[in-house]
Amino acid sequence: MDLLAEGGQPTHGISVDAIRASLRGAFPWHRHQEQHPHPGDAERWWENIEALIADALRGIGVAAGESTRVAAAVRSRFVDPSIGWEAFGDAQQALEATAAAGWTNAILSNHVPELPALVAGVGLSTHVDRIFSSAQIGWEKPNPRVFRHALNAYGNPREVWMIGDNPIADIAGAEAVGLRAILVHGADSQEPNGALGLVGAAEIVLGS
Numbered sequence: 001m002d003l004l005a006e007g008g009q010p011t012h013g014i015s016v017d018a019i020r021a022s023l024r025g026a027f028p029w030h031r032h033q034e035q036h037p038h039p040g041d042a043e044r045w046w047e048n049i050e051a052l053i054a055d056a057l058r059g060i061g062v063a064a065g066e067s068t069r070v071a072a073a074v075r076s077r078f079v080d081p082s083i084g085w086e087a088f089g090d091a092q093q094a095l096e097a098t099a100a101a102g103w104t105n106a107i108l109s110n111h112v113p114e115l116p117a118l119v120a121g122v123g124l125s126t127h128v129d130r131i132f133s134s135a136q137i138g139w140e141k142p143n144p145r146v147f148r149h150a151l152n153a154y155g156n157p158r159e160v161w162m163i164g165d166n167p168i169a170d171i172a173g174a175e176a177v178g179l180r181a182i183l184v185h186g187a188d189s190q191e192p193n194g195a196l197g198l199v200g201a202a203e204i205v206l207g208s
Helices: 016-023 042-059 064-078 091-100 115-121 144-153 167-176 198-206
Strands: 106-109 130-133 161-164 180-183
Touching: 016 042, 042 064, 091 198, 106 115, 106 144, 115 130, 130 144, 144 167, 161 167, 161 198, 167 180, 180 198
Parallel strands: 106 130, 161 180
Antiparallel strands: none
């Protein structure tokens, strides 16, 4: 998405770190206390995202027309599963194990409206029953409303585990509504809510 000079080098002189800093705290998942203005409306969701990206880019010196063009290009690239998306290596094995044991797998994520297509694109949809994206729900984890939305969709089952890699959005959010939770990828497996990876988390669930 860079303006490229001859030879393929960026011409704007703006670093990736500067862009990241300008977007820090800007996305909906950074404001989990606030409801989305247009829940379930993918087009309006992306209009808001593109506007905040364009504003952030203008704030660090990108020309107005170029910032708008770059912001509009974000969606097509971000929702393409062939660009930058990759499933954890242990994801398929973990999903297969829990599904074979009779558990129902669902994904609940702070994500874009096109999350189901991304999940399918990285090959993980076979053993996933439902996919819940915050962009469609209208609230972000760790807001309790996100978890209750998914629980209500399943009739509020008694046995539920939340497995995630964010100690606040996933673990604290789930535990706040009474769910058992397991922190994966980077967590210490010796901790009560820790597991080395998704297969380790599946083993905890299957042993419960």
